[in-house]
Amino acid sequence: MLKIHGVTRSRASRIIWLCHEIGIGFEQIPVIQAYRLSDPDAADAPLNTRSPQFMALSPASAIPVIEDGPLVLRESMACNLYLARKYGQPYGPADAPEDALMMQWSFYAATSIEPDALTLLYVYGPGKALSSGEKASVENAAERLKRPLAVVDEHLSGQNYMVGGRFTVADINMAEVLRYAQCYDPLMEQFPAMNAWLTECQIRPAFQKMWKTRLAEPE
The missing domain is CATH 3.40.30.10 (Glutaredoxin)
Incomplete structure (x- = not known):
């Protein structure tokens, strides 16, 4: 197993x-x-x-x-x-081009989005009083994220999923990275297509099952 x-x-x-x-x-x-x-x-x-x-x-x-x-x-x-x-299908690649695209979006999430998204997750909290240094850190991270999130938003403006017209591992890998930035509404609300897609990802039963387990663990 x-x-x-x-x-x-x-x-x-x-x-x-x-x-x-x-x-x-x-x-x-x-x-x-x-x-x-x-x-x-x-x-x-x-x-x-x-x-x-x-x-x-x-x-x-x-x-x-x-x-x-x-x-x-x-x-x-x-x-x-x-x-x-x-x-394999439907969550994995059907062919070499799909395989390459799934890697592309996964690596893009990990390299271009995750570092600054984690700053938002760890530093920012709704209603949390931030020091001047923390506020600057959050604002700088959000500013750097605008370009990569715009790329994702534009991609999802014309299709429902990241690759292949169906829900795949590429959606999971991207959605789990974007979740880190989800707490910061001033940034996320600028990207409606991405936000709508992320909501659809997170209402899936498999995500909800994982999330229930995660919430049950000690913080």
């Missing part, structure tokens, strides 16, 4: 969402991020990213990691693209 190492409050969420869409059974090993623990090296610390048994799988000390038989695979985007290819 497929094993997913990582709590759902991590990038493991995108793998779990895909598994629910496809209907893949999996065992989840709830490895928690070391930075969330007061003493991750304590003898009674829960399994975490600095635990020796986990670092044997992930020398970078990062979740998620999947095990699929003898294959140990790190990096959530790589994990999702692998699983989509293995299990």
Whole structure:
């Protein structure tokens, strides 16, 4: 059985969402991020990213990691693209061009959107009082995101999904990155096509199943 190492409050969420869409059974090993623990090296610390048994799988000390038989695979985007290819249609590529496009949008999300989107997630909160430095950080991140989000919005203005006219792993990978910026309405409301698509992604039963599990975990 497929094993997913990582709590759902991590990038493991995108793998779990895909598994629910496809209907893949999996065992989840709830490895928690070391930075969330007061003493991750304590003898009674829960399994975490600095635990020796986990670092044997992930020398970078990062979740998620999947095990699929003898294959140990790190990096959530790589994990999702692998699983989509293995299990095929409708969530994976039908041919080489679709495969390339799914990689293109996944890498675009990871490189052009995720870093600044994470700044919004970690620094901004509706109603939260921000210091002048935090406010500048949020405003700068939002400004940098305008160009890549405009690219996504324009793409989705003419079609319902990222690739192939159907819901695929490319939608999951992009939606899970954009979720980080979703808290910042002044930015997101500028991109109506992207927002409508993101809402449709997040009302899918597989996303809701993953989200319920995520909310049940400690913050």
